[in-house]
Amino acid sequence: MHLYDAHNHLQDPRLGGNPAELMATAIKEGVVKMVVNGSCEEDWPAVAALARQFPQVVPSFGYHPWYVKERSPEWKEVLLNHLDEVPSAIGEIGLDRWLKDHDLPDQEEVFLWQLRLAAERGLPVSIHCLQAWGRLLELLQAAPLPRQGFLLHSYGGPQEMVSSLAKLGAYFSIPGYFVHERKSRQRETFRHVPPDRLLIETDAPDQSLPEERNRHPLHDPVTNKPVNHPANIRAVYEFTAELLAEPLESLSARVEENFQRLFGRTSSRT
Ligand SMILES: [Zn+2]
Numbered sequence: 520m521h522l523y524d525a526h527n528h529l530q531d532p533r534l535g536g537n538p539a540e541l542m543a544t545a546i547k548e549g550v551v552k553m554v555v556n557g558s559c560e561e562d563w564p565a566v567a568a569l570a571r572q573f574p575q576v577v578p579s580f581g582y583h584p585w586y587v588k589e590r591s592p593e594w595k596e597v598l599l600n601h602l603d604e605v606p607s608a609i610g611e612i613g614l615d616r617w618l619k620d621h622d623l624p625d626q627e628e629v630f631l632w633q634l635r636l637a638a639e640r641g642l643p644v645s646i647h648c649l650q651a652w653g654r655l656l657e658l659l660q661a662a663p664l665p666r667q668g669f670l671l672h673s674y675g676g677p678q679e680m681v682s683s684l685a686k687l688g689a690y691f692s693i694p695g696y697f698v699h700e701r702k703s704r705q706r707e708t709f710r711h712v713p714p715d716r717l718l719i720e721t722d723a724p725d726q727s728l729p730e731e732r733n734r735h736p737l738h739d740p741v742t743n744k745p746v747n748h749p750a751n752i753r754a755v756y757e758f759t760a761e762l763l764a765e766p767l768e769s770l771s772a773r774v775e776e777n778f779q780r781l782f783g784r785t786s787s788r789t
Contacts, residue, residue: 520771523778524553524752525692526611526645526672526720529576530565533724533739533746542573544735544750550575553749554670554782556611556645558583560594563601570605577782579608579645581633584615584626595632602640608785609637610645611672614658617649627654631662638663643781645670652676659687668781672720673697678708685713690781692718693762695747695755696726706762718781719756719774723749732758 524545529538545553554577557566563580570578580601582590591597601607612633614626637644644665648655655676659669668688673696676684681691691712697705709717724746727733735748756774760767 520549520768521551521775522549522752522756522771523719523774524550524721524723524749525670525690525718525778525782526694527553527555527723527749528558528725529553529555529569529723529749530557530562531724533741533744534748535737535740538569538572541749542575544748545752546575548750548753550750550752552577552778552782553752554579554608554610554645557581557601558611559586559589560591560597563597567601567604570607577608577785578605579610581610581612581645582629583611583647584613584621584630585618587626587629588622590629598633598636602642606785608643608645608782609633610670611647612644613647614651614655615647615649616651623651623654627658631658634658634662634664637665637669641666643667643669643785645672647672648676652680656680656683659684664688667784670718670781673722673726674708674712675705676708678711681708681711681713685716690716690718690777692720693755693759694720694722694726695728695732695751695758696722698728698732698758709759709762714773715777715780717759717774718777719752719759721747721749721752721755723747723751727751728754728758
């Protein structure tokens with residue numbers, strides 16, 4: 520079975536700084552591709568290095584709304600340089616009103632610039648959104664969008680919005696975190712995602728599965744806090760198969776097609 524992690528942060532130091540070992544474990548579990556998302560200028564070089572090291576990595580570069588305040592005056596040029604360096608996607612970008620002291624106009628400006636860039640270059644884009652779904656939909660309806668579509672990672676928006684977003688080209692990825700009891704609304708929403716728009720993600724090192732499903736326990740070496748291992752993607756597939764009452768084999772075949780349709784061009788190497 521070929522597994523695809525639509526969204527993680529393999530470069531994150533909380534994973535312990537041994538990407539070769541993490542990757543070997545993920546490959547053993549069946550991973551063939553993973554989209555590794557940079558979040559700010561500081562971690563983009565690490566994402567680029569991982570892409571050079573591992574053919575499984577689809578590198579993605581973007582300014583995450585949590586870090587837009589830290590951007591340098593040259594951030595656009597730095598981003599363009601990374602995009603020119605390797606076949607890549609754009610992300611993680613987005614809007615976040617959950618963040619304390621958020622500056623939404625500033626977030627929107629950075630988001631829209633990157634979204635337009637994705638549309639112009641025909642690159643898939645990964646979007647993070649917390650508590651700003653109405654505004655996101657408005658912006659997406661008004662903006663040029665990449666022709667192959669875009670990913671709403673860890674989609675937690677309203678079920679009623681799924682069809683409008685899908686019409687615009689959205690793909691929706693489900694994280695293992697939605698297994699948790701308190702995430703029942705988010706989990707149920709995924710029963711309404713069009714079959715050809717479903718993707719699966721770990722969001723490692725974040726969004727851990729409950730302990731009984733966590734097959735690869737891992738701890739941040741600095742804080743000793745538990746973190747999510749990217750090899751847990753198989754457990755997320757299993758949970759999704761149960762949720763949708765679909766055999767794992769047909770689910771994985773469908774997710775493979777969806778992944779290739781959205782990210783295929785960026786993951787083929789020149
Ligand atoms: Zn993320």
